[in-house]
Amino acid sequence: MTDPDSDSRSEDLDLPDDGSAPARDDGSTPSRAERFRVAAVRAAARARDLDQSPTLQRAVRRLRDVLPGDSHFGDPLSLGGGRHTEAAGRAIVGLTGDRPGVVRELGLGGVQLWQSVLERVGRGGGEHEVALVFTDLVDFSRWSLEAGDDEVLRVLRRVGEAWEPPMTERAGTVVKRLGDGLMVAFADPRAALDAVLEARRRLEELHVGGWSPRMRAGLHVGRPRRVGGDYLGVAVNVAARLGDAARADEILVSGEFLGRLDARTVSTRRRRRLNLKGVPDGLEVYAVEPARS
Structure with missing residues (x-):
């Protein structure tokens, strides 16, 4: 039968250095519960010492x-x-x-x-090639100043419902949401372009609060470093700069990205007069559209 006072008494026990169970002041033998408690205290103290070594x-x-x-x-x-x-x-x-x-x-x-x-094994980032997509809304900041927070939130929800499903349905990973934009990573460049085309089509059908959101996008391929849930590196900067440089409804891709596509499936136009900071010299940029039948 457990001694009801054993816990309170064991808290005041002096622990001998030789590892033996401490004797009570009255000379009686400690209970099993007291001996167990002492052993646990000693083990915890030793574990803490090892952990902090x-x-x-x-x-x-x-x-x-x-x-x-x-x-x-x-x-x-x-x-x-x-x-x-x-x-x-x-x-x-x-x-x-x-x-x-x-x-x-x-x-x-x-x-x-x-x-x-x-x-x-291909389930992370690391050294694997990734197709990177940046999208955002043209003139969103100017419109939002007059629309008010409630209307802005309503529009962003509708926009998210329009352009995120085409990305995830084609195995894209939404890396981050940037207010009125997205950063998405794909393993397949063709899937990335198809997702952007479908997202643009869905957005063209959206009219909210007397405003029609219009999208622009930048796409690039590279081997960015994956850190946590984000990607870092030159390839990310290139895709982001292409997205910033695109016009309303325009999809800009790098020459490297274009090289991963079947040329018969796209129509291209070279964009030459671009001043892009933070990108490699000699970067070729193209506006792409689906090939005309």
């Missing part, structure tokens, strides 16, 4: 540096996405309370390795 922490950090994948996985930039790996990383950081320790580093190292394996 500077030597072990340095060893685990060196191990993470040589493991495949992002050795910095666990910082805010790498945990911003919606994939399983980012969710697992956020859980580890939450459970360890942002406190450096061996357990935290081992957990993040395991997810780091898992993420690198997914990328190698």
Whole structure:
């Protein structure tokens, strides 16, 4: 039968250094519950000491540096996405309370390795070629100044319903929503272009609040670095700059992107007088439309 006072008494026990169960002041033998409590306290203290060991922490950090994948996985930039790996990383950081320790580093190292394996089999970004799409609404900022917040929100919801499904239905991943724009990543350039064409068609049918939203888009292919749920690198900058430079209803693509398409399926026009900052010299830019039957 459990001694009802055992817990309160065990809290005041002095723990001998030799690992034996402490004796009570009256010389009586501690109960089984007291001995278990003492053993648990000692084990927890030893675990904390090991977790906070500077030597072990340095060893685990060196191990993470040589493991495949992002050795910095666990910082805010790498945990911003919606994939399983980012969710697992956020859980580890939450459970360890942002406190450096061996357990935290081992957990993040395991997810780091898992993420690198997914990328190698084509389920991540990494070194794989990606077709990048940037879209936004022409003159949206000027219209929104007069429309008011409630109307702007209503329009953005209608726009999202019009242009997001064509992207996701063709295996596009919406990387981020940029207010009146989207950044979407595709594995297949042809699917990316078809999605943009369908999104533009749906948007042309949309008339809300006396305003007809009009879309522009930029498309490029490259091998951007995937960090968390985002992509970083020159390829991203190129696609974004093409989107900024497009006119209403215009779809601009790079020469690299155009080279991935069947030339018989598109009609092209070279855009020459463009001053694009932050893109490689000699970038060729084309406005594309479906080929006329």
